Amino acid sequence: MTENVLAALRSQRIETASWAYANSGTRFKVFPQEGVPRTPYEKISDAAAVHRYTGVAPSVALHIPWDRVDDYADLARFAAEQGVTLGTINANVFQDNDYMLGSVTNPAAGVRRKAIDHLLECVDVMDKTGSRDLKLWFSDGTNYPGQDNIRARQDRLAQALQESYDRLSPNQRMLLEYKLFEPAFYTTDVPDWGTAYAHCVATGERAKVVIDTGHHAPGTNIEFIVAFLLRAGRLGGFDFNSRFYADDDLMVGAADPFQLFRIMHEIVLADAVGPASGIAYMLDQCHNIEPKIPAVIRSVMNVQEATAKALLVDHAALSAAQTDGDVLGANAVLMDAYNTDVRPLLRDLREQMGLDPDPLAAYQRSGYAEKIRAERVGGEAAGWGA
Ligand code: AFD
Ligand code: MN
Numbered sequence: 001m002t003e004n005v006l007a008a009l010r011s012q013r014i015e016t017a018s019w020a021y022a023n024s025g026t027r028f029k030v031f032p033q034e035g036v037p038r039t040p041y042e043k044i045s046d047a048a049a050v051h052r053y054t055g056v057a058p059s060v061a062l063h064i065p066w067d068r069v070d071d072y073a074d075l076a077r078f079a080a081e082q083g084v085t086l087g088t089i090n091a092n093v094f095q096d097n098d099y100m101l102g103s104v105t106n107p108a109a110g111v112r113r114k115a116i117d118h119l120l121e122c123v124d125v126m127d128k129t130g131s132r133d134l135k136l137w138f139s140d141g142t143n144y145p146g147q148d149n150i151r152a153r154q155d156r157l158a159q160a161l162q163e164s165y166d167r168l169s170p171n172q173r174m175l176l177e178y179k180l181f182e183p184a185f186y187t188t189d190v191p192d193w194g195t196a197y198a199h200c201v202a203t204g205e206r207a208k209v210v211i212d213t214g215h216h217a218p219g220t221n222i223e224f225i226v227a228f229l230l231r232a233g234r235l236g237g238f239d240f241n242s243r244f245y246a247d248d249d250l251m252v253g254a255a256d257p258f259q260l261f262r263i264m265h266e267i268v269l270a271d272a273v274g275p276a277s278g279i280a281y282m283l284d285q286c287h288n289i290e291p292k293i294p295a296v297i298r299s300v301m302n303v304q305e306a307t308a309k310a311l312l313v314d315h316a317a318l319s320a321a322q323t324d325g326d327v328l329g330a331n332a333v334l335m336d337a338y339n340t341d342v343r344p345l346l347r348d349l350r351e352q353m354g355l356d357p358d359p360l361a362a363y364q365r366s367g368y369a370e371k372i373r374a375e376r377v378g379g380e381a382a383g384w385g386a
Contacts, residue, residue, distance in 0.1 A: 001312075002345070004311070005308060005311040005312065005345065006345070006348070006349050006352065008268075008273045008274065008307070008311050009056075009273075009304060009307060009308060009311070009346070009349050010056075010349065010352075010353065011273060011274035011275065012056045012273055012274065012281070012303075012304065012307060013056060013057075013058060013059070013274075013275050013281065014054075014056055014057050014240075014281050014282075014283065014300050014303055015057070015059045015060065015061050015087045015088060015280060015281065015282040015283070016047050016050055016051075016057050016059075016060055016061070016282075016283050016296050016300075017060070017061045017063070017090075017282060017283055017284055017285065018040060018043040018044070018047065018060055018061060018062050018063055018066070018067050019043075019063050019066060019286070019382075019384065020283060020284075020285050020286065020287060020292060020295075020296050021036065021037050021042075021043045021046040021047065021292050021293065021296070021382075022036060022037060022043065022066075022292075022381070022382035022383050022384070023036050023381050023382065023383040023384070024249075024286035024287065024288050024383065024384055025286075025288045025384075026288065030288070030383060030384070031288060031289060032381055032383075033291065033292065034373045034376075035369060035372035035373035035375075035376050036292070036376065036381040036382060037372075037376070037381070037382045038376060038379040038380055038381055038382055039379075039382070040062065040066075040067040040068075040069055040075060040382075041069075041075065041078055042372075042376065042382075043060070043067070043382060044060055044075070044078060044079050044082055044084060044086075045082060045372075046292070046293050046372070047060035047082075047084055047296075048079075048082035048083050048084045049293055049363065049366075049368050050293060050296050050297055050300065051083060051084050052083065053297060053355065053356065053359035053360075053362050053363045053366075054297060054300045054301070054304075054355075054359050055350065055353045055355050056300060056304065057084075057296075057300050058083070058084050058085060059084060059085045059086065059087035059088075060079070060084055060085075060086065060087055061087045061088040061089075061090055061135070061282055061284075062086060062087070062088070062089055062090065062125075062129070062131075063090040063092060064089060064090065064091060064092060064118075064121065064122050064125055065092060066092065066382070066384075072086075072125055072128035072129050073128055075129070076128075076129050076130065085130075086129040086130070086131060087131060087133070087280075087282070088131060088132075088133040088134075088135045088175070088237075088280060088282060089122050089123075089125050089126050089129065089131045089133070089134055089135065090122075090135045090137070091118060091119050091122045091134065091135065091136050091137075092118070093115045093118055093119070093138065093139075093140075094137075094138070094139035094183070096114075098111050098114060099111065099115065099139075099140075101148070102138075102140040102141070102142075102148075102153070102189070103115035103118075103138060103139075103140055104116060104119075104138060104140065104156060104157055104159075104160035104161075105138070105140040105148075105153040105154075105156040105157050105160075105189045106140075106156075107148055107152075112156060112160065115160065116160050116163055116164060119134070119136065119160065119163075119164040119167075120163075120164060120167050122134055123164065123167045123168060123172070126172055127169070131172075132171065132172055132173055133172070133173050133174075133175050133236070133237070133280055134164070134168065134172065134173070134174050134175065135175045135177060135210060135237075135282075136161075136164075136174065136175065136176050136177065137177040137179065137190075137210075137212075138157070138189055138190050139179075139182075139183050139184065139188075140153070140157070140184065140188070140189040140190075141181075141183075141184025141185075141186065141187050141188035141189055141191075142184060142186050142187045143184060143185050143186050144186055145186060147186070150187060153187075153189050154189065157189055157190070157199065158199060158202060158203070161174070161176070161199055161203045161207070162203055162204075165203045165204050165206070165207055168206065170206075172206070173206045173207070173208060173236060174200075174203065174204075174206060174207040174208070175207075175208055175209070175210045175236040175237055175280065176190065176196045176199060176200055176207060176208070176209055176210065176236075177190070177196070177209075177210035177212055177215070177239065178190045178191060178192050178193055178195060178196040178209070178210075178212075178215060179191065179212065179215040179247065180192065180215055180216060180217055182246065182247055192216075193209060193211065193225045193228075193229065196209045196210075197209055197229065197232070197234055200234055201234070207234075207236075208229075208234050208235060208236025208237070209229050209234050209235060209236055210236050210237050210238065210239055210280075210282075211225060211226065211229070211235070211237075211238050211239070212238070212239035212241070212247075212284055213238065213239065213240055213241055213242065213243070213252065213259075213260075213263070214239075214241045214242065214243040214246070214247045214248055214249060214250075214284075215239075215247060218245070222259060222262075222263055223259070223262040223263050223265070223266050226263050226266045226267065227266045230266065230267075230270045230272065235272075235279055236278075236279070236280060237279050237280030237281065237282055238263075238279070238280070238281055238282060239282050239283070239284030240252035240260075240281065240282065240283050240284065240285075240299070240303060241283065241284055241285040242254050242255035242256060242260075243255060249284065249285045249286040250285065251285060251287075251290075251295055251298055251299045251302065252283060252285065252299045252302055252303060253299065253302025253303065253305070253306060254298075254299075254302065257302065257305070257306060258338065260302065260303070260306040261306045261309050261310055261337075261338050263306070264303075264306045264307045264309070264310035265310040265313060265334065265337075267279070267307075267310065268307070268310040268311055268313065269315070273307060273311070281303070283296065283299050283300070283303075285299060291369070293363065293368070293369065294360055294363060294364070297359050297360050297363055298360060300359075301346070301359060301360070304346055304349075305342055305343070305346065308342035308345055308346060309337050309338050309340060309342055310337065312336075312337040312340050312342070313333065313334060313337040314333055314336075314337070317329075317333045318330055318333040318334065321333060
């Protein structure tokens, strides 16, 4: 059992987000931090530090235009030298002034064309970085009843998805992300998993849904969505983070580790922990008040702990109890795994991988934080571009 668990944990790949290393905040204030990257290259250096100490974060997601460079092949070469690869390409059609009334669903055809052209530019970037996934999140929506035609916006969305999907190569995928609300407050054009799923099915077989764990109404049973999309073959990936109230983008596992365990239990049941599953396990977080690189390391460790606990579930005993209608027995099987302290197991895993058993302490001792604070003086710290 232990060997299988360790093998599955060794196979895990968690992609970190370039923007997690940059300055971020809320609409009220961005508290800048010292040593923050100023360029995509410096973001990649920080992502490489996370991988160096965790061993399971070998790729970094980019966000265009925040991470736009003149030579993506050079950026990819730099990443490789740092020990990481360029991952998912995230489109950004939520910050240009033209997008006030929406991007791909805007009532003005010229704005829609501009937005779709950006999606196509992102695919051009994918061709240069060798990325598999185009990640689409649309802030599009309306703030007032009557503002726009709800069905017409769905038609516009479908057209934009189809045009950008048709631009993809056979080895590339479209990942469509949903979010209940914000920045739109009355309707959001991709508000829930059902809308995303329906558009993915209509668009093509390589269109899949991204579950951002902070994008649901409070109390939503996210593991049900995971199970449904797994069964339908439409789970493209996760944007892991955690929330107490809204899209808080806090460290994954920090608010509700039990929910993260239940999500990973569905993943383990489907034997989908490793990269062969095709599921992209990304962190989509913003570290507004905590040091960024340690927060990302902690987040990776939280995903590992939830996964390790899920891997300890005795599936034979669970299935037998379920078949017998033994409610308490089945629940106890799951809780036994969840209540297991897996930190010794993860320390063993890291030692087997030639890593320090405590990635956070190793990072703190490395002097990397002091180095980047000393070096990254001047220039313009990277941020949200908001
Ligand atoms: C914002 C959105 C969404 C998206 C991310 C990167 O809420 O989660 O995935 O930006 O574009 O957090
Ligand atoms: Mn997200």
